[in-house]
Amino acid sequence: MHSQDFFYQAMIYMLAAVVSVPVAKKLGLGSVLGYLLAGVVIGPFVFGLIGEEGSDVMHFAEFGVVMMLFLIGLELKPSLLWKLRKSIFGLGGMQVILTASIIGGIALVAFGVNLSQSVTIGLTLALSSTAIVLQSLAEKGLMKTRGGESAFTVLLFQDIAVIPILAILPLLAADVAHDISSGAVQHDAGVGSLAGWQQLLVIIGIVAAIILIGKFLARYIFRIIASTGMREIFTAAALLVVVAIAVAMNAVGLSPALGTFLAGVVLADNEYRHELETDIEPFKGLLLGLFFIAVGAGIDFNVLFESTWLILGLLFLLIVVKFGVLFGLGKIFGLKSGQEMLFSFSLAQGGEFAFVLISFSRQNAIYGDEIAGILLIVVALSMAITPLLLLLNDKVVQPIFEKTSNKMEEDKIDETENPVILAGFGRFGVIVGRYLKTCGISSTILDNNPENVQALRKFGFKVYYGDASRHDLLESAGIANAKVLILAIDEKEKSLEIVDFVKKKFPHVKIFTRAFDVRHMFALKDKNADYIRRESYDSSLELASHAVCELGFDHYQSHRALLSFKFHDKNIMDELFKLWKEDDKSYIKEAKRFSSELEKVFLAEREESIHESDMAWDSTTLREEIREIYAGIKEGNGKSE
Amino acid sequence: MKKHNKILILFAHPALHKSKTNSVLLRHISGIEGVKINKLYDLYPDFHIDIKREQQLLIEHDIIIWQHPFYWYSAPAIVKEWIDIVLQHNFAYGRKGNALVGKKMMNVLTSGGQRERYQPDGPNAYSINQLLAPFERTVKLCKMEYYPPFVVHGTHLLERSDIERFGEEYKKMLISLRDDLFDEADILQNEYMNDLISIDNA
Numbered sequence: 001m002h003s004q005d006f007f008y009q010a011m012i013y014m015l016a017a018v019v020s021v022p023v024a025k026k027l028g029l030g031s032v033l034g035y036l037l038a039g040v041v042i043g044p045f046v047f048g049l050i051g052e053e054g055s056d057v058m059h060f061a062e063f064g065v066v067m068m069l070f071l072i073g074l075e076l077k078p079s080l081l082w083k084l085r086k087s088i089f090g091l092g093g094m095q096v097i098l099t100a101s102i103i104g105g106i107a108l109v110a111f112g113v114n115l116s117q118s119v120t121i122g123l124t125l126a127l128s129s130t131a132i133v134l135q136s137l138a139e140k141g142l143m144k145t146r147g148g149e150s151a152f153t154v155l156l157f158q159d160i161a162v163i164p165i166l167a168i169l170p171l172l173a174a175d176v177a178h179d180i181s182s183g184a185v186q187h188d189a190g191v192g193s194l195a196g197w198q199q200l201l202v203i204i205g206i207v208a209a210i211i212l213i214g215k216f217l218a219r220y221i222f223r224i225i226a227s228t229g230m231r232e233i234f235t236a237a238a239l240l241v242v243v244a245i246a247v248a249m250n251a252v253g254l255s256p257a258l259g260t261f262l263a264g265v266v267l268a269d270n271e272y273r274h275e276l277e278t279d280i281e282p283f284k285g286l287l288l289g290l291f292f293i294a295v296g297a298g299i300d301f302n303v304l305f306e307s308t309w310l311i312l313g314l315l316f317l318l319i320v321v322k323f324g325v326l327f328g329l330g331k332i333f334g335l336k337s338g339q340e341m342l343f344s345f346s347l348a349q350g351g352e353f354a355f356v357l358i359s360f361s362r363q364n365a366i367y368g369d370e371i372a373g374i375l376l377i378v379v380a381l382s383m384a385i386t387p388l389l390l391l392l393n394d395k396v397v398q399p400i401f402e403k404t405s406n407k408m409e410e411d412k413i414d415e416t417e418n419p420v421i422l423a424g425f426g427r428f429g430v431i432v433g434r435y436l437k438t439c440g441i442s443s444t445i446l447d448n449n450p451e452n453v454q455a456l457r458k459f460g461f462k463v464y465y466g467d468a469s470r471h472d473l474l475e476s477a478g479i480a481n482a483k484v485l486i487l488a489i490d491e492k493e494k495s496l497e498i499v500d501f502v503k504k505k506f507p508h509v510k511i512f513t514r515a516f517d518v519r520h521m522f523a524l525k526d527k528n529a530d531y532i533r534r535e536s537y538d539s540s541l542e543l544a545s546h547a548v549c550e551l552g553f554d555h556y557q558s559h560r561a562l563l564s565f566k567f568h569d570k571n572i573m574d575e576l577f578k579l580w581k582e583d584d585k586s587y588i589k590e591a592k593r594f595s596s597e598l599e600k601v602f603l604a605e606r607e608e609s610i611h612e613s614d615m616a617w618d619s620t621t622l623r624e625e626i627r628e629i630y631a632g633i634k635e636g637n638g639k640s641e
Numbered sequence: 642m643k644k645h646n647k648i649l650i651l652f653a654h655p656a657l658h659k660s661k662t663n664s665v666l667l668r669h670i671s672g673i674e675g676v677k678i679n680k681l682y683d684l685y686p687d688f689h690i691d692i693k694r695e696q697q698l699l700i701e702h703d704i705i706i707w708q709h710p711f712y713w714y715s716a717p718a719i720v721k722e723w724i725d726i727v728l729q730h731n732f733a734y735g736r737k738g739n740a741l742v743g744k745k746m747m748n749v750l751t752s753g754g755q756r757e758r759y760q761p762d763g764p765n766a767y768s769i770n771q772l773l774a775p776f777e778r779t780v781k782l783c784k785m786e787y788y789p790p791f792v793v794h795g796t797h798l799l800e801r802s803d804i805e806r807f808g809e810e811y812k813k814m815l816i817s818l819r820d821d822l823f824d825e826a827d828i829l830q831n832e833y834m835n836d837l838i839s840i841d842n843a
Binding site: 560563564566567619621622625 | 687688689691730731735736
């Protein structure tokens with residue numbers, strides 16, 4: 001392809017996304033539907049701006065699904081995954097087996113296909129679309145509901161199930177002599193020529209390598225990369241992880257999505273987790289968008305127009321059967337008060353793996369072009385209709401449940417999210433972190449010095465590598481659910497910018513921040529930081545108060561002087577802040593302003609007596625009064641005598 | 642014409658999160674019109690009491706109450722610090738110290754021991770009122786009237802419902818004081834303010 005062509009294509013895709021997604025979002029339809037419609041519009045059947053290369057694009061864009069599973073893995077600790085095992089294998093297994101049986105049965109009885117065709121079709125259509133479902137659920141914030149979580153476990157099982165399905169299909173093929181390694185399919189098995197047990201060994205070896213490298217080696221590698229201080233290299237490393245695993249998985253005939261998911265889980269408590277998340281996220285988003293566009297563009301309207309009623313009928317049948325099975329299973333597995341509806345609506349479509357399985361089946365001559373064409377369009381349409389079904393669930397079905405039962409099930413609270421985010425873990429933040437720890441408060445700690453991160457991990461702190469001034473990093477660290485943000489970073493401008501951002505976007509979060517000097521403190525105050533402390537203020541005073549003891553002050557006297565000083569300093573600072581705000585800052589040179597402010601501080605100090613509170617223990621006035629009284633008595637006595 | 646008194650509560654509990662009684666009492670009296678609650682440990686965790694602010698509050702109120710657990714036959718440390726620092730010569734006492742003349746002060750106490758244990762022939766050898774003598778003297782030296790205490794006895798044995806009842810009584814007492822419903826002679830006759838409320842109830 002000429003680079004000219006490439007840029008033209010890229011322009012069309014991006015333009016379609018940039019125009020259609022905001023519009024779809026504005027209309028409340030969600031981004032997935034926006035991408036799909038964009039695909040239809042630029043596809044061969046409306047404007048024809050993109051041509052036959054649509055399916056190549058789709059293969060490339062499927063990598064978005066791989067990245068998405070990596071990111072999901074990063075969010076899932078192994079312990080959490082273990083808790084979900086029943087749901088994955090019970091619910092997921094039942095869903096695939098039941099749906100495949102019923103669809104296969106209908107195909108066999110009602111449409112007169114042969115047995116191996118019916119099994120293939122059943123298995124193909126039993127799978128749902130990981131990309132569409134997870135993207136839509138995440139966008140609606142439904143991932144952590146019971147229904148959303150159940151949908152996720154089923155999708156996870158389906159991803160695992162693809163492997164044995166791909167192994168079974170050639171056995172069903174009429175032409176048994178067909179060699180699977182010759183197929184130009186994504187899942188072609190590079191080690192297919194090896195004997196079964198050798199193949200198994202290779203697979204176990206690769207999986208073990210992912211776990212061991214992820215667990216023990218990854219943090220050192222990331223640390224070395226991070227210490228170069230070059231962001232793009234870290235991004236490249238993050239992408240490399242995902243791509244390398246996908247390549248390795250393809251080589252042994254496993255699903256790349258499953259491999260990267262595993263890698264994600266292994267890295268879930270790595271200190272570079274948030275950074276990895278932030279780096280991969282935009283690529284995932286774009287690739288998924290591209291994937292949805294390709295799905296939209298791939299809908300063959302010719303076939304649709306030729307046998308409209310057959311296709312619409314099949315589409316309806318597919319959704320009804322899948323919905324019915326899901327609904328029944330949801331009930332059995334204890335989903336209630338609307339969660340079973342969310343679960344059933346979200347998974348009632350065909351998925352991207354169906355595209356793979358359909359072309360694989362055709363290559364294996366299980367069925368011909370006619371059946372393949374019909375299946376493809378039914379799956380594509382069912383995917384396109386999913387956002388609409390979810391919208392229906394949102395606007396019509398869920399409100400019914402909200403009415404009947406006032407209390408909806410509560411969302412599960414993510415155990416990994418802490419009430420405190422501590423940004424900056426250098427000489428200031430460490431003390432804050434230690435103190436929080438002694439108070440039994442757990443915090444999510446962000447620091448962008450790899451050496452710190454490494455050293456502090458040894459002492460049991462949960463420190464994550466990353467630059468806290470990046471908004472997306474703060475978000476993936478859980479700022480939305482935090483109560484308090486402690487800013488202990490040592491860059492003035494960045495801290496101002498973070499306060500600005502957090503106060504605008506997450507006004508419920510209280511910000512406690514370190515300031516460098518008076519001017520920085522005022523600037524922070526101006527941006528409505530909640531509690532500000534000058535970094536050297538308290539230690540300077542402590543030191544001074546001890547020095548004063550050496551010069552003859554009693555310890556308690558000096559301590560009280562320190563407290564009084566702080567009390568008055570606060571008043572003085574409040575006054576100066578008012579002046580600072582009134583000043584036209586542009587006129588006065590910074591340096592000159594600082595010295596004039598210092599002057600004001602000293603002037604104000606001179607006017608106030610620091611030792612006023614000690615007046616209570618000063619008996620001067622009392623002594624005077626009593627002396628006067630005694631003098632009076634003496635005088636009186638003298639007179640009477 | 643009914644007089645309305647403004648009431649100031651000087652509340653002192655160094656570990657309110659562990660309190661079983663005072664926190665309930667506090668809840669019952671929160672938000673009553675004309676009653677200001679001044680939490681000393683909250684305001685001055687470093688014991689650096691703002692003298693001017695406290696003196697101003699005293700001037701603005703008619704009835705001032707120390708509310709606290711009865712630690713070591715007395716009040717938690719910050720109450721003593723408050724007395725030492727705020728009640729200055731020539732403000733609260735002395736020839737020129739007339740800022741508080743005619744105001745009333747009293748203690749509201751919670752005590753682990755039962756009432757009968759605080760008797761001259763009981764294990765504690767003195768009555769609550771005898772033990773409160775330093776407070777009484779302080780108040781009277783500042784030319785104020787000292788009212789008998791409101792006491793919650795036997796806190797270790799109280800059930801939740803008993804404490805809630807004390808809370809109600811405390812609230813009732815404050816409202817009656819605020820609205821000047823008691824006769825001062827009546828008040829001064831009683832050993833505890835509690836007795837006045839129960840008479841009222843009967």
